[in-house]
Structures are given as structure tokens and as C-alpha cells.
Amino acid sequence: MPSYEDTLKQRLGPDVFATQQFRDNHRLIVKSGQLHAVLEVLKHGCGFDMLIDVTAVDYLHYPDARDRFGVIYCLLNTTSGERTIVKTYLNEPELTLPTAFHLWKGADWMEREVYDMYGIVFEGHPDLRRILLPEEFTSFPLRKDYPAHGRGERHNFPVITRAES
Amino acid sequence: MPLEAATLEPREGTEQDYLWTLNFGPQHPATHTTLRLILTLDGETIVKAVPDIGYLHSGFEKLGEELDYNQYVTIVDRMNYISPMANEIAWHNSVEKLLNIDLTPRCKYIRVVLGELMRIHDHLLCVGAAALDLGAMTAFLYAFNLREKIYDISEHAAGQRFHPSFTRVGGLMRDVDPQWIDMVRDFVKSFPKVYSDVVRLLNRNRIFIDRTRGVGVLSKEDAISLSCTGPVARASGVVRDVRKDDPYLAYKDFDFQVVCGTEGDCFARYLVRMEEMVQSIRIVQQAIENLPAGPVNIDIEGKAVLPDKLATYRSIEGLIQHFEMIMTNRKWETPKDEVYAATESPNGELGFYVVADGGGHAYRARTRPPSFIHFAVFPYLIVGHQVSDVVAVLGSLNIIAAELDR
Numbered sequence: 122m123p124s125y126e127d128t129l130k131q132r133l134g135p136d137v138f139a140t141q142q143f144r145d146n147h148r149l150i151v152k153s154g155q156l157h158a159v160l161e162v163l164k165h166g167c168g169f170d171m172l173i174d175v176t177a178v179d180y181l182h183y184p185d186a187r188d189r190f191g192v193i194y195c196l197l198n199t200t201s202g203e204r205t206i207v208k209t210y211l212n213e214p215e216l217t218l219p220t221a222f223h224l225w226k227g228a229d230w231m232e233r234e235v236y237d238m239y240g241i242v243f244e245g246h247p248d249l250r251r252i253l254l255p256e257e258f259t260s261f262p263l264r265k266d267y268p269a270h271g272r273g274e275r276h277n278f279p280v281i282t283r284a285e286s
Numbered sequence: 287m288p289l290e291a292a293t294l295e296p297r298e299g300t301e302q303d304y305l306w307t308l309n310f311g312p313q314h315p316a317t318h319t320t321l322r323l324i325l326t327l328d329g330e331t332i333v334k335a336v337p338d339i340g341y342l343h344s345g346f347e348k349l350g351e352e353l354d355y356n357q358y359v360t361i362v363d364r365m366n367y368i369s370p371m372a373n374e375i376a377w378h379n380s381v382e383k384l385l386n387i388d389l390t391p392r393c394k395y396i397r398v399v400l401g402e403l404m405r406i407h408d409h410l411l412c413v414g415a416a417a418l419d420l421g422a423m424t425a426f427l428y429a430f431n432l433r434e435k436i437y438d439i440s441e442h443a444a445g446q447r448f449h450p451s452f453t454r455v456g457g458l459m460r461d462v463d464p465q466w467i468d469m470v471r472d473f474v475k476s477f478p479k480v481y482s483d484v485v486r487l488l489n490r491n492r493i494f495i496d497r498t499r500g501v502g503v504l505s506k507e508d509a510i511s512l513s514c515t516g517p518v519a520r521a522s523g524v525v526r527d528v529r530k531d532d533p534y535l536a537y538k539d540f541d542f543q544v545v546c547g548t549e550g551d552c553f554a555r556y557l558v559r560m561e562e563m564v565q566s567i568r569i570v571q572q573a574i575e576n577l578p579a580g581p582v583n584i585d586i587e588g589k590a591v592l593p594d595k596l597a598t599y600r601s602i603e604g605l606i607q608h609f610e611m612i613m614t615n616r617k618w619e620t621p622k623d624e625v626y627a628a629t630e631s632p633n634g635e636l637g638f639y640v641v642a643d644g645g646g647h648a649y650r651a652r653t654r655p656p657s658f659i660h661f662a663v664f665p666y667l668i669v670g671h672q673v674s675d676v677v678a679v680l681g682s683l684n685i686i687a688a689e690l691d692r
Contacts, residue, residue: 253340
């Protein structure tokens with residue numbers, strides 16, 4: 122068992138996380154309410170000083186899935202080279218998480234992208250706007266209920282016939 | 287220089303009156319691709335920079351959920367199109383970790399050679415274009431001329447110059463031939479001359495040094511906090527290289543050094559890139575001279591690769607396996623789990639977070655794009671500098687908009 126798990130258990134109690142292991146990926150599954158506390162201990166108490174990635178998954182059509190969204194934080198300890206993945210689940214209508222911007226400044230754009238693609242709101246984020254899609258876009262395209270061919274965009278394109286051009 | 291978030295609220299009252307706004311891009315020769323900056327200026331000094339991206343967003347990650355593990359390689363090619371094979375290697379590295387495939391030694395070595403050639407490919411363009419933006423045209427031409435040879439090597443291996451789509455789950459599209467090995471050897475021989483040409487044009491070039499030294503300084507703490515990886519982080523003194531720290535493919539077998547700087551400015555990033563090319567050439571040399579013999583794809587027993595034509599036509603196992611891999615409703619049997627695997631791409635850590643639902647398509651194919659993360663750093667680096675430094679900092683970060691927006 123990695124040493125950071127001991128630190129987490131000491132600081133936050135034994136039931137704060139569950140673990141999963143797949144290949145060399147070590148995952149900590151935490152409840153969304155305790156996410157910020159866990160991330161804070163990992164940053165300040167366990168030396169995970171780099172946030173590699175923040176991303177989300179929509180488990181709408183996933184076999185045997187119980188929750189709608191998973192939000193994933195990949196962390197790295199630049200001194201020891203240790204990696205861990207913190208994962209939390211969210212369900213509609215409460216799609217909010219506390220931001221990690223105060224722990225890692227790199228979270229800024231990553232969280233904006235998750236918001237842009239999935240509509241998950243990060244509370245306390247200094248500038249939570251859409252990043253890749255235009256401001257007036259209304260849906261969240263990486264959700265599984267959004268079709269790959271887009272919705273509405275193509276029908277709204279004006280069709281110009283050869284005679285008119 | 288104090289670092290402040292780019293998203294600061296504007297100054298209030300009379301102070302704001304003398305500030306003016308300059309729109310930079312999305313079509314500007316120095317952005318090289320489509321990205322936009324909204325600069326707030328005090329005279330010629332930049333007070334605030336707000337990047338506006340998404341002009342090239344084409345939903346690559348959504349496409350990753352529609353295409354199977356081999357088909358998606360044609361899309362990842364188009365992310366960082368300056369070093370396409372580095373993306374392919376990263377994508378299939380994640381998929382192979384998901385499927386628990388151990389590649390053949392020959393395939394590992396060929397992938398290492400291609401990966402390192404791509405690093406040189408990328409760094410040559412980055413160094414050349416950074417100099418070009420600062421007015422040094424000649425270095426760019428020398429660098430670009432050498433890149434042509436790498437395109438030829440890609441073409442000979444895969445049949446395509448720009449988007450080779452060369453890797454496959456469990457191997458490569460096809461094996462390389464002796465002529466290809468000679469081409470790589472020839473490239474290794476011709477590299478030192480071009481390298482010394484570029485070094486002599488830039489390393490002691492007064493104008494180039496004045497424009498880059500002390501410009502866009504990124505401290506080590508900020509580099510870590512802002513998630514920087516690759517040459518950008520190493521130029522700031524973060525000693526990390528995925529090739530050394532979590533070796534993938536056959537990187538354990540080679541003797542090379544991780545190049546680091548301490549200054550963290552544009553000039554340090556330039557020097558790190560230059561020296562990394564020398565290290566890459568060392569790896570290419572070692573790999574190509576020790577290229578193992580044997581098959582390039584894993585055994586068809588692993589049920590992950592397409593059998594060769596002889597096996598397909600002459601044996602029932604081969605025919606069944608061919609059928610299994612070609613039919614759209616068969617393909618791979620994947621574990622219902624998710625995996626993150628990282629590689630050291632020329633720009634930094636390029637990883638894919640793959641979620642598999644048991645079928646032949648990824649349920650979710652998240653890219654960890656280094657360009658996206660490095661462009662988020664730009665507003666911190668540019669505050670307090672002149673308008674003309676925008677191109678110097680942009681050039682040293684090597685932002686590829688296709689990867690930035692995906």
C-alpha cells in the first residue's frame with residue numbers, strides 16, 4: 122500500500138476513500154463532498170505537487186454503471202515520481218465540485234474544459250467560461266446523449282444551390 | 287516580476303483610461319496557427335493577456351468514441367501534426383496498457399527510433415520558427431531542410447509523409463526494410479552539420495539573445511504548479527522525463543541524458559530543445575544499430591493484431607483471426623476498466639486516458655495535450671513584457687493549435 126494512503130487515513134479517517142488498481146494505475150475513489158479535503162492532503166501532506174490532468178467521463182451507457190459522471194484528477198509527485206488518480210462520481214442535478222485552482226494553478230483551463238464539455242461546475246473557479254466552444258453554445262457535447270453528428274448545427278447552415286452561387 | 291492570474295479584474299477608475307486593447311490573431315503570421323490573444327497594453331507594455339482559443343476545435347475526443355482502437359490513430363496524427371508519430375505511439379501505448387500487450391523487441395525499437403526522430407522533427411521546427419519570428423530567417427531554412435529527410439523516412443515506412451498512421455495495436459502497419467535503416471543512418475550522419483549551422487547562427491547571435499534572454503521567465507515552482515512538462519518544465523529546472531522516470535517501450539536500454547536548464551526563460555527553452563536533439567540522435571543511433579530481428583507484430587494468439595496474408599489464406603486460425611479483427615461487431619475484447627498511460631512527446635507529457643467498456647471502441651478517449659496546458663501558462667509569462675515579446679514567448683512554448691483545440 123502506498124505511503125500516501127496512510128497519510129490520508131491518519132488525517133481524514135479510514136473511510137474517506139476506496140482504492141482500485143488496474144495495471145500500474147492506482148486510483149482513489151472519494152465522495153464528491155470530501156474531494157477537496159483529499160486533494161488538499163495529497164498536495165500539502167503527500168507531496169503531489171503537479172496536477173497532470175483533470176477530465177471527466179459520462180457513464181450514461183456504460184455497462185453496470187451506477188453514477189452518471191466521473192471526474193478524474195491525475196496527480197504526480199515530481200520528487201518521487203509517484204502517480205495517483207483521484208476519482209469522484211457526480212449525479213444530476215448536483216453537478217458541482219469545488220475547484221482545485223487554489224491548490225494547482227494548472228487546474229484553471231483543465232476545469233474550464235470539463236465544464237465546457239460536460240457542464241460540471243467548479244465552485245470557486247476564478248473564470249469559469251467555455252473554453253473551446255463558443256459562448257453561445259447551449260449543450261455539452263462530450264455527454265453521451267449528445268450525438269456525434271452534432272445537434273442543429275448542420276440544419277441551420279444555409280444551402281446554396283449552384284444557380285445561386 | 288510578480289505572477290498574477292490572467293483573469294484579474296480590470297483596473298478601476300481613471301487608471302484604466304490610458305490602457306488600450308490590442309487584438310492579436312486568430313490569423314497572424316506569428317501565431318503560425320489559429321489562436322487569438324486579447325492584449326491589454328500600457329503603452330507597449332502588456333498589462334494583461336487573455337487567450338481565446340477553440341478556433342480549430344473539431345471534436346477529436348468525441349470521434350475517439352466513434353472509431354475503434356486502430357482507426358483513431360488517423361485522428362491522433364492530426365493533433366500535433368508537427369510530430370505525428372509521437373501521438374500515435376502515445377495512443378497505442380495507452381491502448382496496449384489497457385489490453386496488457388507486451389510488444390515485440392523489434393517493434394519497441396522501431397517505435398523508439400520513430401519517436402526520437404519525431405522529437406527532432408518537432409524541435410527543428412520549433413527552434414527554426416522561433417528564430418524566424420525574431421527575424422532570423424536562415425536558421426529556419428536550414429532546420430526545415432533537414433525536416434524534409436524525416437518526412438522521407440516517414441514516407442518510406444508508412445507511405446505517407448504528413449500523417450503516417452503507422453502504429454497498430456500490438457505492432458506496426460508493416461515492418462521496415464533495410465533501405466529504411468540506411469535512410470535513418472544517413473539522417474544521423476547529416477544531422478551534426480545542420481545542428482552546428484543552427485548553433486552558429488543563433489547561440490551567439492546578439493539580436494537573438496537580446497530578444498530571448500530574460501524574456502518569459504517561468505520559475506520552477508510555477509512550472510510545477512502550472513502543470514508544465516517537457517522542455518518547458520525542464521528549462522525551468524524541473525528534472526523530469528517520462529522516458530527516464532516511467533520508462534515505456536525500450537527506453538531502459540539506451541544511454542541518454544535528461545537535458546535541463548535553470549533560467550526558465552525563452553533562451554533556456556531554446557537551449558534545452560537544441561541539446562535534446564543531440565540526445566535524441568544518440569538514442570536513434572543506438573537503436574538503429576542494435577535493431578533486433580524477429581517479427582514486428584505480436585503473435586496472433588494474442589487476438590489483437592491482423593494476421594499476415596499468408597496466415598489468412600493458408601490457415602484456418604489465421605482466417606478466423608482476420609475475420610474477428612475486420613468485422614465491425616467483433617474486434618478486441620477489452621477489460622471493463624480505465625487506464626492512463628503517459629509518454630514523453632516532444633512537447634511534454636502526452637497521455638491518453640482510455641475508458642473501455644469491453645468492445646472495440648474506446649468509451650472515452652481523453653488526451654492530455656501538452657500544448658493546451660502550456661498555452662495556459664502564456665498569460666503568466668507575458669505580463670510586464672513588450673508587445674514584440676509575444677512572438678518570442680509564443681515561439682518558445684511551441685503551441686500547436688491543432689493539439690491545443692483538438
